[in-house]
Amino acid sequence: MDSALLRLENLEKSFGETRVLRGVSLSADAGQFITLLGPSGCGKTTTLRIIAGLESPDTGKVWLDGRDVTSAEPNKRDVNTVFQSYALFPHMTVEDNIGYGLRLRRKPKAEIRRAVKDALALVQLDGYEKRMTSELSGGQSQRIAIARAVIGNPKVLLLDEPLGALDYQLRRQMQLELKRLQKQLGITFIYITHDQEEALNMSDVIAVMRNGMFEQLGSVSEIYDAPKTAYVARFVGNANIVSGVVKDVSDGVITLARSDGEMSVKLTGAPPERGATVHAAVRGENVQIEPLGRDGQPPEPIVGTISDKRFAGGQLRISVTLSDGTEVTASRHGIDSPLAAGERVAVWWSPDHAVTVEGDNEA
Amino acid sequence: MKRKRRVSIAAILPMYLFTLLFVLGPLIYMLILSFASRDGQWGVSAEFTLKNYPRMLEPIYLRTFWNSIKLSLLSTLFVLLIGYPFGYFMARLTKKWRTIAMLLLIIPFWTSTLMRLYGWIIFFRANGVFDGLLMGLGLTTAPLKLLYSYPAVVVGMIYALVPFMIYSVYSSAEKLDWRLVEAARDLGASGFRAFLTVSLPLTAPGIFSGVILTFVPSMGLYFIADVLGGNKIVLIGNLIQEQLVKLHDWPFAAAMSVVLLVLTSVFLFLYRRVTKSDSLEGLV
Numbered sequence: 001m002d003s004a005l006l007r008l009e010n011l012e013k014s015f016g017e018t019r020v021l022r023g024v025s026l027s028a029d030a031g032q033f034i035t036l037l038g039p040s041g042c043g044k045t046t047t048l049r050i051i052a053g054l055e056s057p058d059t060g061k062v063w064l065d066g067r068d069v070t071s072a073e074p075n076k077r078d079v080n081t082v083f084q085s086y087a088l089f090p091h092m093t094v095e096d097n098i099g100y101g102l103r104l105r106r107k108p109k110a111e112i113r114r115a116v117k118d119a120l121a122l123v124q125l126d127g128y129e130k131r132m133t134s135e136l137s138g139g140q141s142q143r144i145a146i147a148r149a150v151i152g153n154p155k156v157l158l159l160d161e162p163l164g165a166l167d168y169q170l171r172r173q174m175q176l177e178l179k180r181l182q183k184q185l186g187i188t189f190i191y192i193t194h195d196q197e198e199a200l201n202m203s204d205v206i207a208v209m210r211n212g213m214f215e216q217l218g219s220v221s222e223i224y225d226a227p228k229t230a231y232v233a234r235f236v237g238n239a240n241i242v243s244g245v246v247k248d249v250s251d252g253v254i255t256l257a258r259s260d261g262e263m264s265v266k267l268t269g270a271p272p273e274r275g276a277t278v279h280a281a282v283r284g285e286n287v288q289i290e291p292l293g294r295d296g297q298p299p300e301p302i303v304g305t306i307s308d309k310r311f312a313g314g315q316l317r318i319s320v321t322l323s324d325g326t327e328v329t330a331s332r333h334g335i336d337s338p339l340a341a342g343e344r345v346a347v348w349w350s351p352d353h354a355v356t357v358e359g360d361n362e363a
Numbered sequence: 364m365k366r367k368r369r370v371s372i373a374a375i376l377p378m379y380l381f382t383l384l385f386v387l388g389p390l391i392y393m394l395i396l397s398f399a400s401r402d403g404q405w406g407v408s409a410e411f412t413l414k415n416y417p418r419m420l421e422p423i424y425l426r427t428f429w430n431s432i433k434l435s436l437l438s439t440l441f442v443l444l445i446g447y448p449f450g451y452f453m454a455r456l457t458k459k460w461r462t463i464a465m466l467l468l469i470i471p472f473w474t475s476t477l478m479r480l481y482g483w484i485i486f487f488r489a490n491g492v493f494d495g496l497l498m499g500l501g502l503t504t505a506p507l508k509l510l511y512s513y514p515a516v517v518v519g520m521i522y523a524l525v526p527f528m529i530y531s532v533y534s535s536a537e538k539l540d541w542r543l544v545e546a547a548r549d550l551g552a553s554g555f556r557a558f559l560t561v562s563l564p565l566t567a568p569g570i571f572s573g574v575i576l577t578f579v580p581s582m583g584l585y586f587i588a589d590v591l592g593g594n595k596i597v598l599i600g601n602l603i604q605e606q607l608v609k610l611h612d613w614p615f616a617a618a619m620s621v622v623l624l625v626l627t628s629v630f631l632f633l634y635r636r637v638t639k640s641d642s643l644e645g646l647v
């Protein structure tokens with residue numbers, strides 16, 4: 001076997017007629033932070049449940065520390081979970097919840113009490129020992145669930161959207177805390193989120209999931225800078241996808257022709273054939289939008305019509321509709337721009353900022 | 364607002380009157396009767412007396428009271444042991460099977476309990492179904508005399524009462540969030556430990572109400588002792604019936620009924636004190 005701590009081998013799972021997982025493979029080293037990123041219903045929780053042993057795959061294998069645990073009971077795996085629903089025991093105090101795993105292992109009472117205190121400090125809920133779980137807010141419950149799962153020092157910690165219920169401030173703070181904790185304890189994290197910013201902030205490896213498969217699995221920079229498909233580019237980088245036909249390839253730049261102008265894209269990998277249709281991905285912050293005919297524009301920029309201008313997420317977003325209906329959105333700092341809706345504009349970008357991606361055909 | 368309230372009082376009033384008339388009325392009548400004297404062959408004289416109560420301290424009556432309580436406790440224990448797993452697993456069935464199971468539980472109530480008890484006679488009597496089965500399997504050679512025995516009465520009690528336990532446990536287990544059991548397993552509990560530490564405490568309300576729903580009526584199911592125990596097993600209920608029907612001592616029968624009522628209330632009270640359960644799952 002290889003040195004991977006956790007290995008998923010071609011997992012497939014159906015619930016009745018619904019194929020939920022269609023061949024998921026993953027390899028995680030000790031101490032790695034791996035994020036499953038994907039839209040609701042794509043199979044993230046199911047993948048986690050299979051790793052935890054709460055669900056068994058139809059086909060495929062789970063290896064943990066060199067051992068095939070595919071059919072091992074959940075309690076026979078050195079894996080703990082922070083559940084999406086917290087799953088705190090309502091008939092126990094916070095202290096008893098957190099100490100549950102240690103009590104099962106028959107640790108001495110004093111040791112458990114100390115460990116619980118430390119775990120509470122870790123999630124910044126000192127002094128909450130005697131509370132009942134019904135007296136906790138959503139965010140507090142989540143933090144107790146985290147404390148309960150890490151206290152036993154598992155090899156792998158599975159976290160199903162553990163920060164989903166927290167406000168932005170606490171969320172950022174807990175992201176740092178979790179990251180620190182993970183480094184400090186050397187635990188492998190398999191982390192679910194559908195917040196791309198969170199994924200980019202915390203992960204070593206991101207698996208972008210779609211329809212029960214990993215659309216792309218790679219390091220943060222791979223996923224962010226070299227998305228393989230239009231889907232990944234959109235989901236992770238909020239990229240615009242614009243298609244064109246290859247006109248020319250030279251000096252590491254592909255020139256693409258459209259009915260409404262030309263655009264250029266950095267060449268990565270094998271050069272495409274002339275006449276082939278290619279999709280380019282460009283993030284909003286790299287899209288230039290200017291009135292026609294200014295200096296510094298490429299000779300034949302794409303021409304479109306401004307369709308919308310709005311302030312969102314701390315940025316000004318200007319959308320341009322192209323002749324084939326494609327919408328390109330540029331984001332700018334600042335709160336307004338002299339450009340107005342209905343205006344004809346030039347749309348272009350530096351080839352360094354655009355990559356080619358595979359199209360969007362449904363899996 | 365006001366109008367609504369007036370309507371609801373009007374709706375409840377008949378129920379109050381009904382309860383007053385048909386539940387409280389007879390109880391008061393019974394209490395008064397228990398302090399009256401017996402008169403001649405049939406009647407009751409209004410002459411006040413306390414002697415009906417001390418009379419119960421006579422050894423045969425005391426022993427009967429004690430036997431009744433013992434039988435009820437024993438039956439309740441068995442009902443719990445049998446009914447709990449049934450109710451618990453019923454809640455884990457898929458919706459379709461749950462409906463079927465619930466139906467199977469209810470159907471026997473469409474015939475009278477007495478009729479169904481006679482079924483047990485066919486089963487238990489010498490050379491009956493049970494004996495035939497055992498002898499056919501070669502486990503016994505001669506018919507066992509099971510009918511008119513203590514075990515037969517216990518079986519009858521369990522049979523009559525187990526549906527209530529199943530229902531109580533079921534309604535509690537149905538509310539159990541299975542994800543909590545999964546969390547326990549995930550944290551290292553075996554299936555059995557997860558059951559003991561999570562499922563059992565969280566279905567305790569169902570156990571409480573099931574025990575009450577079993578124990579309280581079991582004190583009154585004297586006809587089971589009659590049908591399946593012959594005249595060998597005598598319970599308080601049998602004594603009361605005998606005083607009423609055969610010996611026509613209504614005041615003494617009333618006194619015994621009052622004591623039985625007080626006894627069950629005390630058990631109920633003690634039980635609720637011990638378990639601190641205010642809500643009765645499946646009751647109401």
Ligand SMILES: Nc1ncnc2c1ncn2[C@@H]1O[C@H](COP(=O)(O)OP(=O)(O)OP(=O)(O)O)[C@@H](O)[C@H]1O
Nearest residue numbers: 015018020039040041042043044045046047084194
């Ligand atoms: N026990 C089950 N029975 C039937 N279908 C299920 C079951 N569990 C999950 N599914 C289905 O499988 C699909 C994937 O579910 P899963 O919980 O893995 O999604 P997810 O990626 O975690 O989504 P979310 O972000 O909303 O939590 C969904 O369509 C869901 O309806």
Ligand SMILES: [Mg+2]
Nearest residue numbers: 044045084160
């Ligand atoms: Mg999920």
